[in-house]
Amino acid sequence: MHRASIAILSAGLVVAFATAGSAQNFDDPKDFEYAKQLLTMKPQGPEGKPWEQNLGGKEVDTSKYKKPGPYKVCFSNAGVDNPWRVVGWINMQAQVEVDKADIKSFTVADAGGKDDKQISDINSFISGDQCDILIVSPNTTAALTPAVEAACKKLPVVVFDRGVLTQCPVTFVNPIGGYGWGIQTANFIAEKLPKGGKVLGIRILPGVDVLETRWSAANRIFKEKGINVVGAEFTSGDNAKTKSIVEDYIKRFGKIDAIWMDAGATGVAAIEAFEDAGQPNPIITGEDQEDFLVKWQKEKLIAFAPTYPTYQWRSAIIAALKILKGEPVIGPTWKLPQPDITQETLASYVDPKMPPLHYAMCGCKDLPGYPQRWGGKP
Amino acid sequence: MTTVTADAPARKSVIAFARHINIAVIVFIVLYACVGFLQPSYLEPTGFMNFLRRSAPLAILAMGQLFVLIVGGFDLSMSALVTLTVIGGSMLANNDPANTWWTIAALYGIGLAVGGLNGVIVSFLRVPSIIATLGMLLCVDGTAMMWSGGSPRGYLPDNFRAFGRLVLHDVPVVGTFPIAVGVLIVATSLAWWALHVTVFGHRIFAVGDNPRAAELAGVPVSATRIVAFVISALSAVTGGIMLGGFGGVSVGVGTGLALQAIAACVIGGVQLLGGRGSVVGAVAGALSLLALFTLLNLVGLPQPLKDTAQGLILISAVASGALRLRRAG
Numbered sequence: 001m002h003r004a005s006i007a008i009l010s011a012g013l014v015v016a017f018a019t020a021g022s023a024q025n026f027d028d029p030k031d032f033e034y035a036k037q038l039l040t041m042k043p044q045g046p047e048g049k050p051w052e053q054n055l056g057g058k059e060v061d062t063s064k065y066k067k068p069g070p071y072k073v074c075f076s077n078a079g080v081d082n083p084w085r086v087v088g089w090i091n092m093q094a095q096v097e098v099d100k101a102d103i104k105s106f107t108v109a110d111a112g113g114k115d116d117k118q119i120s121d122i123n124s125f126i127s128g129d130q131c132d133i134l135i136v137s138p139n140t141t142a143a144l145t146p147a148v149e150a151a152c153k154k155l156p157v158v159v160f161d162r163g164v165l166t167q168c169p170v171t172f173v174n175p176i177g178g179y180g181w182g183i184q185t186a187n188f189i190a191e192k193l194p195k196g197g198k199v200l201g202i203r204i205l206p207g208v209d210v211l212e213t214r215w216s217a218a219n220r221i222f223k224e225k226g227i228n229v230v231g232a233e234f235t236s237g238d239n240a241k242t243k244s245i246v247e248d249y250i251k252r253f254g255k256i257d258a259i260w261m262d263a264g265a266t267g268v269a270a271i272e273a274f275e276d277a278g279q280p281n282p283i284i285t286g287e288d289q290e291d292f293l294v295k296w297q298k299e300k301l302i303a304f305a306p307t308y309p310t311y312q313w314r315s316a317i318i319a320a321l322k323i324l325k326g327e328p329v330i331g332p333t334w335k336l337p338q339p340d341i342t343q344e345t346l347a348s349y350v351d352p353k354m355p356p357l358h359y360a361m362c363g364c365k366d367l368p369g370y371p372q373r374w375g376g377k378p
Numbered sequence: 379m380t381t382v383t384a385d386a387p388a389r390k391s392v393i394a395f396a397r398h399i400n401i402a403v404i405v406f407i408v409l410y411a412c413v414g415f416l417q418p419s420y421l422e423p424t425g426f427m428n429f430l431r432r433s434a435p436l437a438i439l440a441m442g443q444l445f446v447l448i449v450g451g452f453d454l455s456m457s458a459l460v461t462l463t464v465i466g467g468s469m470l471a472n473n474d475p476a477n478t479w480w481t482i483a484a485l486y487g488i489g490l491a492v493g494g495l496n497g498v499i500v501s502f503l504r505v506p507s508i509i510a511t512l513g514m515l516l517c518v519d520g521t522a523m524m525w526s527g528g529s530p531r532g533y534l535p536d537n538f539r540a541f542g543r544l545v546l547h548d549v550p551v552v553g554t555f556p557i558a559v560g561v562l563i564v565a566t567s568l569a570w571w572a573l574h575v576t577v578f579g580h581r582i583f584a585v586g587d588n589p590r591a592a593e594l595a596g597v598p599v600s601a602t603r604i605v606a607f608v609i610s611a612l613s614a615v616t617g618g619i620m621l622g623g624f625g626g627v628s629v630g631v632g633t634g635l636a637l638q639a640i641a642a643c644v645i646g647g648v649q650l651l652g653g654r655g656s657v658v659g660a661v662a663g664a665l666s667l668l669a670l671f672t673l674l675n676l677v678g679l680p681q682p683l684k685d686t687a688q689g690l691i692l693i694s695a696v697a698s699g700a701l702r703l704r705r706a707g
Binding site: 080081082083085086087231233236237238239240241242243244245247248249251252265266268269272276291355356357358375 | 417419420425428432435468527528530531532533543621624625626628630633671672675676678
C-alpha cells in the first residue's frame, strides 16, 4: 500500500527500478554450500557466550595496532531504523558500559539509513583525531566500500552486520547470514510437509542482500523437495498488509499449509489471519521476536525461529578492544554462530515481560541494565 | 477485465444513473466485480463484510482528509498520527484491558492537540498546509520514536483491538458483522451530516471555494479551517485505533496512509484546490483503492509488475477525475 502512494507521485517507480538495477548475485551456489558447511560446524570459543565464539576462521595478528589504553572508540552506525537495530544498539551501549575501564570515549554518528550521510560521517571521523579505531555498520554494501577503504588507510576498522566489498578491515564480524537462514527454515518446513504441500512466502522488501539470500536459499530447497510455493509477497514489514495478504491467499487456495517468513516481525499478524478465517494454524517459521515466541508457546504452534543474532553488536566492541590491545582476533571474516529456536529450546527464550519486538537471541541477559534497558519489565 | 460481458446489462443500467452517481462508486463496483469474479467468496456477505472491515481504516482517514481538502489544504501529518496512535496506544494500555478506555480518550486528546496545532499554524502563521503538516508529520513521527525508543514497547489489549479485529457471528441477514464496519457506518453518517447538512459544512465549502469571498460574507475562515484540521486528526486517531486492532502494533503502520487517503478522495471526485467533494466520493474512493489492492493480490502478479499496474491505474483514475471536473466546468 505504501508503494501505491509513492507511485502516485510516480517517483516510486524510479526508486523501484533503481533498486532492481544494482543487481548483485543473491543466489550463489558456492555461498549456499559454504553456509551449509558453517551450519554443521561446532563453534569455538567460550561456552555459553556465542558473541565471543567463531565458526572456523583464522586469527590475525594485531600487534601493529597495539596502543596503551583507555581507547577512543568511534562508531559509524547505518541507523536505528528498525526494531532489530534498536535491540542491537542497546546491546552495544551496554557492552561499552561493561568495558568502560578500557574505553575513554565512545563517539557515534547515526546515518539515519542514508549512504551519503554515512560516507560523510566516516570522512569526518578519519579527518579528526578523535578515534583510535572505527567500527562501521554499513548502510549498503557497495556504496560504503570506498569510504571504508579510505578509513582503513588511517586507522584499524571493524565492520559488522552488512559487509563491504573490501578485505581491508581488520575483521568483518557477522553471523552465518541469509543462506544459513534460508536453509534452516526451508528444511524445517520441508520436513513437516508432505510433497506438494502449499507454502506461502512472506517477505519484507526486495533488493536487500541479507533478505534476498534468505529467500533464494529457501526457494532452492523448496524446489529440491517438491514443495509447492504458492506465492512470495512483499509486506514492507507492515502487520495490516501482511494480514490482508495472508487472508487473500487463504481465500484463493482454500488452505495454506505453511508460512515461510524472511523476517518474523509480522509473524503474529500472519497467524491471526488464519485465526480470523477460522482455519487451523499453519506450520510457520518466524524469528526470535518475543511476540512470535509468546504466540508460539500459547497456541502450541508447529514453528521454528531462525535468528540473525543481535549479539553481534557486542562482538564488534569486543573485537575493537582486542585489536587495540594487540590481541589476535578472528579475521578478516569472523563468522559468529547463528543459533535457532526450536520447540525444545522455546521455553528458555519466551519472556512475556520483554517488549513484543524484543529479539530473544540478544545475548544480553548478563549485560548491565537488563531487562529495563531493553524496555522489559523487571 | 474479462467480466465485462457477464456484467454488461448491469453496467448499462449503472451508467444510465452515472450522472447522479459518483464515478468512484462505479469504479468500485467494477473493481469489486473483478475481485468477485476471481474469488467468488468475496461476493458472499461474509466476504464483503471482511472486505469492508479491511477498508474501514482507510475510508475513515479519507473522510477526515476530505474536510481539509475541501477547505483547500492538505493534511500529510495523518500518517504519523496513525503511527503515534498505535505505538502510544500500546504503551499507555500496556496490555491491560482496564486501561483501554482512558487510553482511547488520551489518544483523542493527542489528536485534538495535533489537529488544532495544524489549523493554528496554517490559519494564523500563514504557513502553507502542505509544509505545515509535513513539519507536523516529522514532529509526530519523532515523538512516536522517542516515546517508544524506535520499537513497539507493549501490546494492545483485546478489547482495544476489538474495534479493528472483532467479528460478531450469527448476525441476521449478513451472517457476520465486524465491529469495524459498525465504526465505519457511524463515522460515515457523522461525516455526511457534518459536511452536507450543517452550517459548518456549508462554510467548509465556502472557504475552500473562495476564502476571500467567504470572509467578506462573514464566515469565520480561521475557525472553519482549524475545525477541518481537527476533524482530520481525529479521523487519523480513529483510523489508528482500527489499524492497530486489525494488525497489531508495528512501527511503520501509518507510512504512506495520508497519500492513500488523498488518492482515495481524488478518485472520489474531490478537487485538490478545495471547494468540491463529497463523503460518498471519499468512501467510494477508499473502497476502490482497497478493491484494487485486493485485485492485484488475487491476480498474483510479480511485485514489480504489481507496483507498476497499481501506479498506472491510480494515475488514470485521478486523471479521469480531473478531466471530469474540467468538463463540469
